[in-house]
Amino acid sequence: MRYRHHAAAMVVLVVVLVLSAQMLFAQSAPRTYLPLIGNQIEVVRNGGFEVGPSAWEQFSRKGYPIITQLAAMPKRARSGTGFAWLGRDNDEIASLWQTIDLPNNTLVLRYWVRIESPDTNCSGAADIAGVLLDFAPDDLLVTLDAFPLCVSTATNGYVERLVDLTPYHGRRATLEFVGYTNESNPSSLLIDDIMIEASSSFNAEAAAPVEPYRQLLLERRHQFQAPTANPAPAR
Known part of the structure; x- marks a missing residue:
């Protein structure tokens, strides 16, 4: 015992x-405080473009289909077969958008881009792209992300970009991806796997820098307005 x-x-x-x-x-x-992966919320519909243009509106100045499925072409999706293709031609204006309802959470926009460009002008005054939130009833346009499309930003395949959406939680807005090219050396921007996730916290250092391209993108956006989005003051 x-x-x-x-x-x-x-x-x-x-x-x-x-x-x-x-x-x-x-x-x-x-x-370490990084975005919590795997806690995806169904905010963005058809973020992988696997059902064609469903849930999205799109505009191309040159008449190209922005959302496409070209599995047999050099331009490919990151996953599945669908992706969005902005740019690709001189003097192009390309836009892709849908209205979303942001829940009351700490939120992160996560999406993947592939940049191809022969343009050596990386000032943002030539080819530029980014992401906007348009709060039409409030006449407010927010730049979430902005970056030049050029040789130095070209990617070897798809790379991830992160944006903190927490300041805008609990609101309805139009999420818009835009791309502009000038008169020479056109760039291509491929976008895939767009999602919004709940996060325990957000590491601002993990997000891609927006400045000094924010204002340049807004200037192009106001100069070349897609037939959708409502004109709104910049922020």
């Missing part, structure tokens, strides 16, 4: 030591 009590006490002691070690490790381990 005394042996059984001794064995039971030893088991309890081992359990206590293991739990104490785990708590100590959790307290001393370095903490």
